[in-house]
Amino acid sequence: MIRIEKLHKSYPIGKDKLHVLKGIDLHIKEGEFVSIMGSSGSGKSTLLNIVGLLDIHDEGDYYLNGQLIKDMNEKKAALLRNKFLGFIFQSFNLISYKTALENVALPLYYKGMARKERLEVALDYLEKVGLKEWANHLPNELSGGQKQRVAIARALVTKPKVVLADEPTGALDSTTTDSVMDLLKDINDEGMTVFVITHEEEVAEQTKRIVRLKDGLIISDELTSTGKKVV
C-alpha cells in the first residue's frame, strides 16, 4: 500500500538546512495498523505529511497504492488525497461554522457527490461513531472526544485506503483516548490501513506494528503483541 525508499527531507532554516528525514525505508501493506513513535523532532510528523501528500519529499521514492508519487501538482495531490487518504488530526481541524454532519459530508462534496446522497452517507458514518444525535451541532458544542470522532467519521466517509492519524489522542483524556483507539481498531478490522503517529506508549501498544524514529532514521520496526497474535 505504502512503499517508501531512501526518503530524504530537509527544511531550509535561514541559510542552513535542517535535515529532518535522512533516508527512511518503510513498507506498509494493505490492512496494517502501524504506529510511528518518536520524540518531538524525530521527523515523525514530517513523514506523515509526506505520506499524506501534504508535503513533498526531496529525495527517494514514494509509492502510494503502487503509484509513484513524483512531480505532484496541487490538483493531482488533492485528487489522490480525496481518493485514497483520510486524515485525523490532533487538533481535530473541523470547520467551525459547519455542523458535525456538514463537516463529515465535506470530502464527499469534493468528490462530487450530490448533496442529498452525501448527507445520507455522512449520517451513516456519524452513526457509526455514535454521534447520530449530534449531527446538527456545531463543533464548539461538542466535547474533545466527540470532535475527534466527528473527524474520524470525516476521514472514513470517502472509504479511503489509508487513514492517517497525527497524534489522534494527543488532546484527549485517557477514557476518550481508549474509545478513539477502539474506533481505529474497528476500522482496521474492516480492512483499512491505519497509520498512527503518537508519542504515547499505551497508544502505540494498541496498534499491530510500531516503527520508532530517532533523528530522521528508523531505529526499530517490530510487531506488537497484538500484531504477533494476528501473524
Add this chain to the structure above:
Amino acid sequence: MFDIDRWREIFQSINKNRLRSILSGFTVAFAILLFTLLFGIGNGLQNTFKEQFAGDATNSIYVGSGRTTKPYKGLQSGRQIQFKNDDYEFLKEKFSNEIQFISPRVDISANVVFNNKQDNYTIRGVYPGYDVLESASIFEGRFLNYLDVKNKLKVAVIGNMVEKDLFRGLSAYGKEINIGGFIYKVVGVFTDPGGDSDERFIYTPYTTMQQIYGANDNIGNFGMTYNPDLSIDAAIVFGNKMKRALQKRHDVSPEDQRAIRINNNAEGNRQVSMMMFGLNILIIIIGFGTLIAGIVGISNIMVYVVKERTKELGIRKALGASPASIIALIMLESVLITAISGYLGLIAGVGILEATGSSLEKYFILNPGVSTSTVVGATITLITAGVLAGYLPAKRAAQIKPIEALRAD
C-alpha cells in the same frame, strides 16, 4: 459552471461570518454611495451651468455699430456708422463658409394696443429663422417666413409675455394688434428660455420695419450663428476677421473699439467650456478616487479573509479540494459581496439624490443624477476590483501547502 453546491458553500460562509461579510460589504456600498452622490452632485452643477447659459444659441455672434472714436483716412471721429442692406449682403457673401445663419435686426420701441390694453414693447425686424438664434420656440402659429419678408407684410410674432399682458389669457393667434399706429396680424406666439424679458419682444419682417418706420434700408445690427463645425478658437478668429472687414468697409480705424462692435458668444463659450472641463476633471478625479478607496478597502478585506481562513482552506485541501475550487470559493464570495453591496450603495445613492434633488437648487445643483451607464460602469469596475482583490490572495491561498495552512492558527 453553475454549481449549486458551491453557491451553498459560499452562502454558508457569508452567513456564518456575518460581521466580516457586513464589514466588507459596507466598504463597497459606501464607496458606491459616495461615488453616486458625488457624480450626481457634479452633474447637477453642470446642469446649472448649462441652464445659466441656455438663453441664446451657443454659437451666436452679434454685430452692432456706434460712433467712431478715432479719425481715419481724413474722416473725423464721432461719425455714426450705419449698417445698410448691402452690409447684410456683403457679410452673407464674404463669410458664407463661416456663417450658418445671419439675420439683420431693426429695433424700435413702440406702443402696442389690443382692445383697450396697451403697453410699450421692443419691436424687432428680423429675417425668417431668427427664432433659432434666440432659442425661441413657437407654441402657437408660426414664425416669420420668406413671403412675409418679400412682400413686407405687416405680420407679428409676439412673445408669451406680450400675449399674457395684452390678451389676458385669450389666444393672440390670428388677432390684429396696433403697433405704433399700424395694424399687424399676429401669426405666432413664442416662448424663450431666456426668460420674461426675452418674451416681451415682438418680431416682424425687417423689410416691413424699414418701410414703415424709416423708408430706408438701415439695419440696426446683425445677429448670426457661426458654423457649428468651427472650433471655439476658429470662431473667435472669424469674429475678429469680420470686425476688420466691416471696419475696412466703413473706413474705420482698426484701433477703433466703438464703431464696430462684435459680441461673440464663442468667447464666453470658451470660459464656460473651460469651467465645465475643469468641473468634469474634478468630478472624475473625485469619483475615481472614491472608487479606488473602495477597491483598496475590498482588497484589504479579502487579504484578511484569506488569512483568517488559511486553516479552513488547509483543511479543505487535505480533504481533497483542488486549488481551482479554493480560488473559486474565495473569489465568488468576494464578487457576490461586492455586487450585492455595490447595488445597495447604488440604490441608496440614487434614492438620496431623488429625495433631496429638488431642495438643492438653491445651491446651484440642478437635477442631480447619474446616468445608468456611469453607474453600471462603476459597479462593473468594483466587481472587477472584487475579482482581482479576491484573486491574488485566493491564488496565494491555493498555492500554500496544506501542511503550512494546517499549522496556521
